[in-house]
Structure formats: structure tokens, C-alpha cells
Amino acid sequence: MTTTSHGPTAPFALARYRQGDSVRLGLVAHDRIRPLAPEQLGAASLNDFLAAPDWDRLAALAEAASSPEPAEGWMPLADVTLTAPVEPRQVLQTGANYRQHVIELVAAGLTNNSDRTPDEAREFAAKMMDDRAANGEPYFFIGLPACVVGDDVPLALPAYSDVHDWELELAVVIGREAFRVSREDALDHVAGYTIANDITTRDLVFRKDMKEIGTDWYRAKNAPGFLPTGPFLVPARFVDGADLAVRLELNGDVMQDASTSDLLFDIPALVSGASQTMPLLPGDILLTGSPAGNGQHWKRFLRDGDVMTGTIEGLGTQVVRCIADPVPLL
Numbered sequence: 001m002t003t004t005s006h007g008p009t010a011p012f013a014l015a016r017y018r019q020g021d022s023v024r025l026g027l028v029a030h031d032r033i034r035p036l037a038p039e040q041l042g043a044a045s046l047n048d049f050l051a052a053p054d055w056d057r058l059a060a061l062a063e064a065a066s067s068p069e070p071a072e073g074w075m076p077l078a079d080v081t082l083t084a085p086v087e088p089r090q091v092l093q094t095g096a097n098y099r100q101h102v103i104e105l106v107a108a109g110l111t112n113n114s115d116r117t118p119d120e121a122r123e124f125a126a127k128m129m130d131d132r133a134a135n136g137e138p139y140f141f142i143g144l145p146a147c148v149v150g151d152d153v154p155l156a157l158p159a160y161s162d163v164h165d166w167e168l169e170l171a172v173v174i175g176r177e178a179f180r181v182s183r184e185d186a187l188d189h190v191a192g193y194t195i196a197n198d199i200t201t202r203d204l205v206f207r208k209d210m211k212e213i214g215t216d217w218y219r220a221k222n223a224p225g226f227l228p229t230g231p232f233l234v235p236a237r238f239v240d241g242a243d244l245a246v247r248l249e250l251n252g253d254v255m256q257d258a259s260t261s262d263l264l265f266d267i268p269a270l271v272s273g274a275s276q277t278m279p280l281l282p283g284d285i286l287l288t289g290s291p292a293g294n295g296q297h298w299k300r301f302l303r304d305g306d307v308m309t310g311t312i313e314g315l316g317t318q319v320v321r322c323i324a325d326p327v328p329l330l
Contacts, residue, residue, distance in 0.1 A: 006317040007031060007077060010238035012062035013316075014046070014192070015231055017080040018152065026080070027058055028232060029065035033080055034073040046087060047283035050175045050191045055235050082231035083150030085194055086173055090284040091143035091227065092274050093198060093217075097264050097289025099129040104297040129264065138265045138273040141217045143198075147227040148285070151318045155199065156325040157302055158223050163202040164302040167290035168248040168256050168310040170241060171196040172267060173233055174286065179279035186271035189280065192235045195318045196287050197248075197310055199226040202296055229285070232316045241267045245313040246291055251306060255298060258291030 007013075012029040014036075025046050026033040042057050043049035064071040096102045106125035107118045116124060157164050175191030204220040207213045221227075241260060248256040265273070267288065274286055295301040302308075306322040 006311070008232045008234045008238075008316045009314045010234045012058060012065075013085075013235065014058075014233040015082050015085050016046075016150070017082050019080075023083055027061055028077060029062035031077050032065045032074045033077050034061070034065070034075065047089075047281075050173065051177065051282035053175055053191055053235070055237060081152050083152050084148050084228075085150075085230040085233040086148065086283055086285055088145050088148060088284045089281050090278070091145050091148065091287070092280070092284070093141050093143050093221070093287045094265075094270055094289040095139040095141060096129075096132070097138065097270075098258065098262050098291040099126075099133070099264055100258075100262065100292040101290055101294070102129055104292050105294070133264045136264075138270050140274055141215075143217075143227060143287075144222045147222055147225065148229050149225045149227065150230050151228050151320050153225050153228070154321050154323045155225050155228065155302070155308075156223075156323055156327070157304065158201070158325045159329055161201045161203055162301060163295070165200045165202050165295040166248060166250070166255070166302065166308055167198040167200055167294055168246055168312070169196045169198050169287045169290050170244060170246065170260055170312055170315075171229065172241070172271065172286040172288060174271075174280045174282055174284040175236075177279050177281055178271060178275040181272055181275050183268040183272045186268040186275075187236070189271060189275075190236045190241075190267070191282070192233045193239045193241060193312075193315060194230050194233050194285070195310055195312050195315050196285065197228045197308065197318065197320060198287055198290060199223075199228075199302075200294075202301070228318060228320045231318060234315050239314055241288075244315075245311075247311045248293070249309040250300075252309075254293075255295075256291055256293035258293070260288065262291065263288060 015026050015028045025036045103125040107122040171194045173192045178189035201220050244260045304324040308320040310318045
């Protein structure tokens with residue numbers, strides 16, 4: 001299935017596209033794309049390139065796309081089927097990192113404490129977020145790299161729940177390996193940025209059999225295809241991750257409309273914090289959290305036939321089509 005994707009505004013970006021039964025790495029410039037073999041890339045693979053990226057090398061190649069008759073190898077972007085632009089070995093996700101998002105979720109009842117009224121829950125969440133911003137640390141959990149797909153793959157909604165939710169997020173793509181790096185040095189380890197939609201099954205977030213166990217992120221976030229990513233990897237040199245518009249539409253209706261300037265913990269804090277436990281490897285993705293406007297807030301969850309259009313300023317547009325899961329339950 002070919003999706004229509006609006007390209008990034010950067011002079012060039014990376015993408016991966018389908019060619020028969022294989023996936024190829026490509027260089028995107030303007031409305032064109034060309035394959036990148038190891039000799040053009042200067043590295044054996046995408047992750048090898050990201051470990052020590054030579055963006056100037058790719059910039060020189062991209063200049064050819066602006067000519068009226070580009071050099072051999074360039075194709076119209078609309079003629080290819082793009083898939084996820086990254087091949088992460090690790091996926092780190094950030095929870096509760098937009099102030100208003102957490103306030104809405106708590107007020108809507110996504111909490112282990114059901115004794116508060118909505119107004120009390122909202123006030124409680126607001127104070128909690130303000131305290132976290134001043135004194136707390138980022139909250140991380142891990143996802144499965146197998147869930148990373150492109151928007152060429154329909155999102156199959158498992159029949160075991162009716163409350164599958166969207167979470168549009170800015171995703172940081174790691175370049176040079178980062179292990180116990182400082183906030184001051186963190187951005188030196190960021191190769192670029194892409195779009196991710198962190199799909200969540202809301203009624204599986206908290207364990208019902210033993211509430212003391214807490215959250216169950218494995219079941220809530222790791223069904224097949226639950227992390228649509230891309231379609232472009234935009235070099236960090238072209239992106240101000242501290243102030244990007246984040247917008248998600250569901251069937252044309254705006255559900256999320258915010259800015260990364262509202263992050264409780266900014267990108268340097270996230271990269272530094274995540275790197276303290278385990279090295280972040282080239283090509284890994286670190287999700288920065290989702291703003292307000294999820295289905296939990298709207299009391300409207302994903303259904304068969306829904307179309308989500310997610311746009312992050314400068315990074316292009318992702319179009320995800322929802323279908324009923326064709327695999328029956330046991």
C-alpha cells in the first residue's frame with residue numbers, strides 16, 4: 001500500500017523505501033529520492049553511518065536533485081513506498097513529559113486512585129508536574145524494536161480491547177554512542193529526528209490482578225505495528241527540537257496540537273538521563289513523550305477505518321491507516 005507523505009522542509013533527509021521484497025536506504029531532497037549504496041553513503045549500513053555521520057558528503061549528493069534534470073538515479077518521491085527510516089536496536093520511551101497531557105490523563109481517570117473528583121485529580125496532577133519539572137527526573141521505559149514499522153503498514157487493532165489510543169511524539173535518533181553523557185554534551189550524540197506514534201492500549205496500562213505491580217507497558221504498547229515511525233530521518237543540524245509544532249488529525253479532525261517547548265524535560269536532559277543506565281547505540285530511538293489530546297481525553301479511541309495524520313514541524317507527515325486485526329484471538 002502506497003501512502004502519500006509530505007516531505008521534510010530540510011535541504012535533505014534520509015529515508016528507507018521498498019523495492020520488490022527488499023528495503024533500500026535513500027537520500028531525499030526536494031521531491032526526489034535516490035538510492036544510497038555503501039559507496040555513496042561512506043559506510044556499510046545506516047547505523048554505521050549514524051555512528052560517525054558525514055552529512056556534508058550527503059549534502060553534496062543532494063545538490064544534484066535541485067537541477068531541472070537531476071543526475072541518473074533520482075526518482076520522484078511519490079513513486080516509491082516509504083517505510084520506517086530507522087533500524088533501532090533499542091527503543092526508549094518517555095512517560096509523563098508534557099504537563100497538560102498528564103493532567104488530562106489523570107483527570108480522565110487513568111490512575112490507580114479513584115477517590116478523587118476530576119477537579120481534584122487535575123489539581124493533584126498539576127502540582128505533581130510542577131514538582132517533577134523542578135525536582136524530578138525523566139521517566140523511561142523500553143519498547144520492542146520489532147514494533148517499529150513505517151506508515152506503509154496498516155495498524156491492526158487487536159480485538160482484545162476497544163481502547164487503543166494514539167500518542168504522536170518527536171523521536172530522537174541517536175548518532176554516536178552515548179553512555180553516561182552530560183546534558184551539555186548530549187546533543188553531540190543526536191544524529192537526527194523523526195516522527196513516531198506510540199500506540200497504547202489504555203485498559204492494559206495498569207495491572208488489574210495486582211495493582212501493586214503497577215504499569216504493564218509490555219502488553220499496553222507492544223502489539224505488532226504499535227510504533228509507526230517516519231517516514232523521514234532529518235539531520236539534527238536542520239532541526240530545533242526545543243520548539244517544534246506537533247499536530248495529529250484523526251479523520252481530518254485535530255486531536256493533538258502542541259509544541260515541544262512544553263516538554264517537562266528537554267532533549268538534552270532525556271538523552272543524558274537515558275544514557276546513565278545503558279549505552280544508547282547508533283540508530284536507537286528515544287521518544288520524548290506525547291502532548292495532550294489523546295483518545296483518553298476525547299473519549300474516542302481508534303476504530304477500523306480510521307486514518308491518523310501526524311505532522312511534526314520540519315519532519316514531514318505520517319499517515320497511518322487503521323484496520324481490524326485479521327488474526328483471531330485464541
